Amino acid sequence: MSTRRTNRSLSMASGAVARIIADPLQDEAVILLVGEAEQSHVHLADQRIIFYEYLQRISHALDARFPADAGGDLPALRVLHLGAGALTLPRSIGLRRPGSRQTVVDIERELVDFVTGLVPLPTELQRGRDIVSVVDDARAYVEHLTVSARDAEAGHGFDAVVLDIFTGRDSPGHLADPDFYRLLRKQLTPRGLLIVNVGDDEGMHFAREQIRALRGAFADVLATGATELFTGRYAGNIVAVASESPFEAQELERLSAAGPFPGTTLHGVELDGFSRG
Numbered sequence: 001m002s003t004r005r006t007n008r009s010l011s012m013a014s015g016a017v018a019r020i021i022a023d024p025l026q027d028e029a030v031i032l033l034v035g036e037a038e039q040s041h042v043h044l045a046d047q048r049i050i051f052y053e054y055l056q057r058i059s060h061a062l063d064a065r066f067p068a069d070a071g072g073d074l075p076a077l078r079v080l081h082l083g084a085g086a087l088t089l090p091r092s093i094g095l096r097r098p099g100s101r102q103t104v105v106d107i108e109r110e111l112v113d114f115v116t117g118l119v120p121l122p123t124e125l126q127r128g129r130d131i132v133s134v135v136d137d138a139r140a141y142v143e144h145l146t147v148s149a150r151d152a153e154a155g156h157g158f159d160a161v162v163l164d165i166f167t168g169r170d171s172p173g174h175l176a177d178p179d180f181y182r183l184l185r186k187q188l189t190p191r192g193l194l195i196v197n198v199g200d201d202e203g204m205h206f207a208r209e210q211i212r213a214l215r216g217a218f219a220d221v222l223a224t225g226a227t228e229l230f231t232g233r234y235a236g237n238i239v240a241v242a243s244e245s246p247f248e249a250q251e252l253e254r255l256s257a258a259g260p261f262p263g264t265t266l267h268g269v270e271l272d273g274f275s276r277g
Helices: 053-065 088-096 111-118 138-143 149-153 178-185 205-217 227-231 249-258 269-276
Strands: 008-011 017-022 029-034 037-043 078-082 101-106 131-135 158-167 188-200 220-226 236-243 263-267
Touching (some): 017 111, 037 088, 053 188, 053 220, 053 236, 078 088, 078 138, 088 101, 101 111, 138 178, 178 188, 188 205, 205 220, 205 236, 205 269, 220 269, 227 263
Parallel strands (some): 101 131
Antiparallel strands (some): 008 017, 029 037, 188 236, 220 236
């Protein structure tokens, strides 16, 4: 696909304006803006490629927990994405892990159609089969899921839930809530991951609060991000990963080695100090 079809805009029912523009710094790539904020980046020539650092870290967390087999093939996953953007992560997962089944939930009714109309899914992926899009509030959707505890235990739940909605203190309160995290925990398989992208301002007070909430809801939690963010002196995105199945040393080593660099992964006692602030 050429970037010539970009620089289009959409006024959504919420009042926000979405725009897709050509990336001025990278050939064959586009950016989704909502308002003036960059929301997503898609590499058109190879949609496996992820440009944003925090999304790379989310992808690496999945790879660390669900690594390739002896033949080098990554297993297919069932993934629930709360927050759609330009479907950057679902595109990459679908191509790297053929057979994956992904559900994408976004409250903006027009957004996914707008995005896929201008930036089509790769031919290997079909909307409605590989990637199913749902228009709903994230919590309302989760509350109506029918995955029972028995289903999840039998492996019929989600291998991962990716929550990519938070924008610091402006985040929806009904999502930045320990009760919501407990609801999400029930939808995961025993080794499933809840992965939360926490964008926050200098001080990382909201991020620390959310890590504490996750630790109250899950057996084990880690946080990963650019090293400078853990000083509290900068704004940015920290990725928190929670599971009922403890993170083993080998998994932590794989995640730390994957980058991007300079990066830091905190777990256990090290995470205690950061989360307390």
